[in-house]
Amino acid sequence: MSGKKAILCFAMLKPKLTNILEQARSGLLYFLLPLEYLYRFLFFIDQAIKKYCAPNTAYPFKIISVGNLTVGGTGKSVVIPFLAKMLGVEYSAVVMRGYGGTQERANQPMLVSDGNQLFCSVAVAGDEAVMHAIHLACPVVVSAQRRHGCDIINNLFSPRIRYVLLDDAYQHHSVKKDQEIVLLDARRPFDNGHCLPLGRLREKDLSRACFVMLTHGDQISIAQREALQIQLQKQLGAKPFFWGKHAIDGLYHNNEEVVSPAFFADKKFVIVAGIGKPVNVEQTLKKINLTASAVCAFPNHTPYRERDLETICAQAQVVGATAIITTTKDWVKLAPLVLRQQLKACLSWYVLRVEYQLLDETDRARLRKQFN
Numbered sequence: 606m607s608g609k610k611a612i613l614c615f616a617m618l619k620p621k622l623t624n625i626l627e628q629a630r631s632g633l634l635y636f637l638l639p640l641e642y643l644y645r646f647l648f649f650i651d652q653a654i655k656k657y658c659a660p661n662t663a664y665p666f667k668i669i670s671v672g673n674l675t676v677g678g679t680g681k682s683v684v685i686p687f688l689a690k691m692l693g694v695e696y697s698a699v700v701m702r703g704y705g706g707t708q709e710r711a712n713q714p715m716l717v718s719d720g721n722q723l724f725c726s727v728a729v730a731g732d733e734a735v736m737h738a739i740h741l742a743c744p745v746v747v748s749a750q751r752r753h754g755c756d757i758i759n760n761l762f763s764p765r766i767r768y769v770l771l772d773d774a775y776q777h778h779s780v781k782k783d784q785e786i787v788l789l790d791a792r793r794p795f796d797n798g799h800c801l802p803l804g805r806l807r808e809k810d811l812s813r814a815c816f817v818m819l820t821h822g823d824q825i826s827i828a829q830r831e832a833l834q835i836q837l838q839k840q841l842g843a844k845p846f847f848w849g850k851h852a853i854d855g856l857y858h859n860n861e862e863v864v865s866p867a868f869f870a871d872k873k874f875v876i877v878a879g880i881g882k883p884v885n886v887e888q889t890l891k892k893i894n895l896t897a898s899a900v901c902a903f904p905n906h907t908p909y910r911e912r913d914l915e916t917i918c919a920q921a922q923v924v925g926a927t928a929i930i931t932t933t934k935d936w937v938k939l940a941p942l943v944l945r946q947q948l949k950a951c952l953s954w955y956v957l958r959v960e961y962q963l964l965d966e967t968d969r970a971r972l973r974k975q976f977n
Contacts, residue, residue, distance in 0.1 A: 620927045641803045647810060648800070652776065659778040662752060664697075664759055666766050667976065672775025675796055675805040675904060678822035678881025679788040680961065682733055683851060685770055686741055687961035688786075691969070691974060694720075696745045699734075700754035701772035703747025705906040706731035714748035714757055728936050732906055733772070735937045742757060752779040768976070775814075784976065787814040788870040791822040791833060791848070811840045816975055822848035822964050824888065837960070847968050851889055855960035859944075860936050864955065866893040873922045874928040874955075879903035879935050886932060889959060898924040911939045914946065920946060921952055928953045 628649055671688065671795065673679040684698045689697040695923065706729050708715045716731045717723065718738035728900050730805050738745040748754030751771050758769055771780065775787060789795075796805040797934040811817070817837060822830065830848070855863045878886045883902040899918050919930065929952055931939060936956045943954055963969055 606644065615920060630669065637803055641800050644801050645808075652778070652808075655778040659781070660752065661781055661893040662755075663781070663919060664755055664769070666758070667765050667768050668755065668771060668780055669768055669778075669784040669976070670771045670774040670782045671788065672771075672773050672777075672787045673788045674775070674808055674811070675790075676801070676807060677804075677817050681772055681788060682736070682880075683961040684786075684788060684818060684849075684958055685772055686736065687849075688770055689741055689768075692971060694741055696767040697741075697767050698744040698746065698758045698762060698766045699741065700736050700746045700748060700751055701731075701734055701737075701756065701768055702749055703731040703734050705908060706734070706747060708747055709749055714746060714750070716757055716761070717745040717747055718742050718743075719761070720753055729773055730906070732937055734933050736934050739937065740933065745772055750779050750802060751777050755780055785813050785815045787811060787817050789817055789819050791819045791830070793927045794819070807968065808850075808869040814841070814844065816844050817846035819846060819848050820961070821885075823850040832850070846954070847972055849961050849965055851885065851959045852890040852962040853889060853893060854960045856930065857956045857958060858953055860933070860940065860956040866895060869895055869928065872928050873924060873926040874930050875917065875924065875926045876900045877903070877917055877929055877931040877935060878941070879905060879907035879909070880937075881905050886930070886957060889957065890930065893901065895930075897930070900944050903935075907935075909935075909942060911942060911946070914939075914942055918952060926952075928955060930957055931956045931967065932956070933958055 628687055649674070653715075663727045669688070671681055671685055673681065685699060689699065693882050699932045701875050703715070706727070708729055709731065715725060715730065722734070732744055734747045744758060744766070745756040748757070751774055755769055758766055771782070773780070775785060795809070798804060800806040800808065824834070830962070845886070852864045856866065857863050874881070874897055876886050876890070879902070880886070883900060887897060887900060899920055901917050907913070921927070921929065931954065933956055963972070
């Protein structure tokens, strides 16, 4: 078997292999349980040291942490823009790790955008930072040490900025936060109930959260929602929680011109997704009655190469697809390759833009009050 065919087979079999690995992980539960207890002990020590050593730096803006209990895949990339728009993009800034960028390895804070101009590439800043910089007209900074990112915002944009959104910072304590928001995927809020390596939980402690925002709340039954509500009330007490969903903002040809879902009625297409949970793209498209002929799943934050485009094209050819639907996060990395190689001549590329919406819009005023 050639290398190209091997890559293609792996891409097509990856969803099935993931399920097999999940089952294997469940079967190893009792053998690996000591490792979970070791992880939880080391995590407790690590967090205690970070909290003890945390500086008490005061900033003229409110620090809002948006994080989760699990390892990725809860919807931070759509909740951050939702909050920035609700609070006012002209008064907001985003500070994030910049996962996958060269600046992360160099451990150097960097201004990605001032809200008007993009200053660095995906390779330098990471995919999510560039995605936010393109779609949000507010300053975006990448910094593994969130405190250093806040310093940049304070030095360059104070006093205009009133809110700084810290991405994935629930377990970070280098900045004194005004709000701790925890995101939970309503479909599986606590995964299998186990921390790493048996599950996807980093920790189980919700006590630090000021409130919880749930994603994919429209994909569970009323009975499941009521049961989860009771569970959250026990853990959160009087603290509020908000139900939300991923809603389609539109499908955009080359991320520019919006097209109607009806355009795909007689077309075969392949989903390309290198995000925490590629199945989310499938489920989102099914809401508008679109079913993919195949899914080409890549690891989260994949730095796409030309060989990856060859795999995508080969998979599209196998199923007879003429279109590709991908995410905004993937497109910021794929666009230079696609446009440079003129692959759009044989395959049409479409970007699925998704936004966070509250299940009950009357909750918006209640949510806004949390930041007063």
